Ligand SMILES: [Zn+2]
Ligand SMILES: [Zn+2]
Ligand SMILES: [Zn+2]
Ligand SMILES: [Zn+2]
């Protein structure tokens with residue numbers, strides 16, 4: 001008798017009972033009585049909640065009165081709920097998106113929150129352009145920010161390696177002084193032939209060197225004939241990555257034309273956001289071409 005196994009759900013109305021072995025990420029519903037129910041929320045209305053719960057190999061769907069619920073803890077269905085709320089919003093509904101952001105934060109849905117934040121930024125931009133159809137700042141697309149020219153918006157710059165001048169390669173130590181990445185064959189001393197005593201003839205005979213096929217040269221085994229090897233100072237990376245000094249690693253600079261407000265003349269007198277790490281001149285607009293203090297110098301000419 002299957003219902004007897006489900007006696008603990010008495011008090012709830014069992015709508016459906018069927019066999020299913022499927023596993024799912026469960027929601028935990030905490031009732032005001034202190035009891036918890038683990039299951040998958042199927043439907044939700046103002047008054048009731050339908051929850052599918054697994055008991056052994058059986059699955060039962062129960063209905064819970066919303067008034068009995070204390071709280072619902074995170075499960076997979078939060079994302080379903082999020083998508084419902086997200087698609088219900090009108091594209092330009094700023095307060096609606098802000099409310100959804102708060103809901104995401106309250107439910108610790110960080111990925112979804114980031115999605116909403118991005119949307120809020122674009123909605124704000126659209127609204128700003130609508131409000132100031134002639135005044136919105138074209139160079140920064142009303143965003144108030146420009147991609148940092150000091151680092152091409154990457155936030156980091158490569159401080160070139162002094163040893164290899166940023167190429168990541170230095171001349172091969174083993175062969176760079178020789179031509180074409182080859183070394184003299186050790187077996188024949190570069191002659192391509194060597195002398196060997198032939199007992200049948202009772203004298204020394206010249207033999208073609210098989211190691212170098214008679215060429216007298218072998219390909220440099222260190223660099224496989226490339227004549228270059230990885231620079232050890234920078235491990236072949238050409239230099240150290242350093243945070244961009246122009247934008248303080250922020251990847252952007254504030255648009256001077258609109259004082260970072262996105263609207264020419266900054267009619268709403270928006271304050272310029274403070275840079276993340278205060279460092280010297282905050283008026284830095286990123287347009288000045290920052291020159292490296294020292295020119296990279298090759299200490300040794302690898303081919304010298
Ligand atoms: Zn070499
Ligand atoms: Zn040889
Ligand atoms: Zn290097
Ligand atoms: Zn930068």
Ligand SMILES: [Zn+2]
Pocket residue numbers: 137138139140141142143144145255256257258259260261262263
């Ligand atoms: Zn601007």
